[in-house]
Amino acid sequence: MNMEFNPLDRLTQEQVNTWVQEGQQRSQFGQLPSYIPQLAQVNPQEFGVKILTLQGQSYQAGNQTLRFPVMSVIKCFLLLNRLLELGQERVFQQVGDQPSDQPFNSLEQLQSDGGWPRNPMINSGAIALAGLLPGQDANSRCQYLCSWLNQFADCQLVLDQDILESVRSAPNPKNLALVSTLAASGYLEHPDITLDTYNQICCLSATISDLAKLGWLLLQPTNPEWESAIRIVKTLMITCGLYETSGHFALKLGIPTKSGVSGAVLSIIPLQGAIACYSPPLDPQGNSIGGLFFLEKIVKTLNLSLFN
């Protein structure tokens, strides 16, 4: 590819700095999630950005050493791992591929689908896929995914025990209800182990650089066998990655993006780069306000939408 024609490489560090400041200001209109006590106590002004381009450039701003739980961003990589290990057919027996217009932890959506999780980017779908990870218990299942990602993405994810304790201290009735519905409909064999596995993988912590390196996995297949799995993950990020606002966001920006309730956001600009952002305050759907603002600035200014 001709370097001149990669719009993301026209980004300047000054633009990044300006949009981080503006994003920080916007983030004051968001809320920290209250249902995970420790996430409600973070500094809402924290902001971290890391961008890695396929041409080898990198940009960063804000806090580079802070670790934060990736939360729902892990769903992309759980899906990637299960697609590579089990194949498309098995994965899509376990979970659907259709968007949902309900919140990420909606029991009504699961019930109206007869207990079959609608897609892997909402809690029910990720819990169902977490049930397919290998290992005897939740610890070994989480460690399996963590080591696999650290090896292939060259990052250093670590299980954050404090956040995990915080998640366990306030058992989430919505996730408990999803698990029992999945078990009753035959999509989950070991409900307790699986819920604990899901909670653990959401509590894998990353620096902003780790998050960008995870994104790199979806940018550049390490071998040709990964191509179709990566295509599926990116497509589902577009159609389902931001929950019920996915369609709206696809129309507005048109790039594969996944958010997590910690304020993590990961976007992939195919053939160009990965954009990782962390800013904790959330909009009502559970997406980082500052993160999505920052992304919008980059995508619109540099004309990065896939559908241009």
Ligand SMILES: NC(=O)CC[C@H](N)C(=O)O
């Ligand atoms: N949107 C999210 O990041 C959800 C993840 C979180 N662990 C939960 O189950 O509620």
